[in-house]
Amino acid sequence: MFLAASFALFCLVCSILAFARHPIWGLYFYMATTYVFPPDRWWGYMLPDLRWAFSSAAITVLAVVFHRGRLSSKPFWLANGPAMLYFLYALWMLVQSPMAMDPTEHSKATEVLIKCLLAFWFVYRIADSRERVRDVMVAHVFGCAFLGILCLVTGRQGGRLDGVGGPNLNDSNTLGMYLASAAICGIGLVLTQKGWRRWACLASLVLIMEGFVLANSRGAFLGFAAGAAVVAFCKAREHRRMFWAFAAVGVVGLVLVVDQVFIERMFTIGDVTSESEDADTSARSRLVIVKAQWQMFLDYPMGTGRHGTVVLSPRYIDERWLTVDAEGNAARASHNTMMTALVEQGFIGAMIFSAALAWVAIAPLRMRVLNKATGDAELTTLGASLAGALMVIMVSGMTADYMYKEVQYWLYPLLVTVFEIGRTATRERRRAAGARPLQPAAGISA
Helix, strand or coil: CHHHHHHHHHHHHHHHHHHHCCCHHHHHHHHHHHHCCHHHCCCHHHCCCCCHHHHHHHHHHHHHHHCCCCCCCCCCHHHCHHHHHHHHHHHHHHHHHHHCCCHHHHHHHHHHHHHHHHHHHHHHHHCCCHHHHHHHHHHHHHHHHHHHHHHHHHCCECCECCCCCCCCCCCHHHHHHHHHHHHHHHHHHHHHCCCHHHHHHHHHHHHHHHHHHHHCCHHHHHHHHHHHHHHHHHCCHHHHHHHHHHHHHHHHHHHHHCCHHHHHHHCCHHHHHCCCCCCCHHHHHHHHHHHHHHHHHHHCCCCCCCCHHHHHHHHHCCHHHCEECCCCCEECCCCCHHHHHHHHCHHHHHHHHHHHHHHHHHHHHHHHHHHHHHCCHHHHHHHHHHHHHHHHHHHHCCCCCCCCCCCHHHHHHHHHHHHHHHHHHHHHHHHHHHHCCCCCCCCCCC
């Protein structure tokens, strides 16, 4: 009863403050429904079925409209690369609808992507300053710390940790990816913040890494390593010593947290290319699926629509690699986001998604340039951690299908905002330098 009442009170307070103070409170409500998701909690029966995600999104959108005059002026939200690319992707999915092999799933996926674009829009409008970018990052870290607590309470079953999060977050791979992205954001916050935020994020990182280890996801582990490398590459020079000191402590802490199950699972990463019968079959199946998907693309270059890999897999993949669902149907889903785009949306979808991958790959280089241009250490390191978090998702997506996972549609607008703030600061800095009067040369009187 206490937990249900606490969550209901939190949602009520956020809804009121979304209109009374700032729409970011509506965003907190919206993000909480992702991490907590009352229907999946044991106390959820005590609360009415309010369609929590829809209700919180509606409140957030209305709050953004209500405060539109107070929010900082920003370029039109579709004027940035990621928003335009995913808008085109969704538009192409609508065009594809008549040719989709599984019309029902294709329609659902199109609806999900449109909802993700809506979330992209209101995060972009709400995060109108460096402080708001920071606040959304803190909310993501706190939310994943809550997931870490759920991981500790639930524990593994059969070496896996499924069913912890709500819809679209209830498998161990997605859970690990969310936690890894939050860990990278948490590193940036610990480096840049002071006072209670730093210590709260540090405590959250402990819970996040506990959950990360229990999730036991190889893809998320690779993603976390890639994200940490991005932060190491493009953090501000002012945070260099602190970063490496924190990294050393973090490695020691991770060694203390990991268990034998996690270690054994990570050592099967190399089994993807192994021909040995003793190799991990889950890892080996990834390459089998990718090879089959390439042939699917050659046969259907314009795409198959959502779940095309599932529909075609019995024709292209040997039966021993297929999985049987509750209804007795044998099939195999995509386990690679790039191959998902290639098979389901064909050549056009793959080109659009490749452009999004390129944007993420170039982001660390842009952050290094931004650091030199602005000299803003906090903005640079926050941007570095956002670029690293997006890299987590892209690298993790080599072993799972994350095309419709919403966290990336929160991180993209935050990083776009960092670049916009940086460009504005650079222009102002150059304008101030140009307005400065010329000083007479030494030894010459004015």
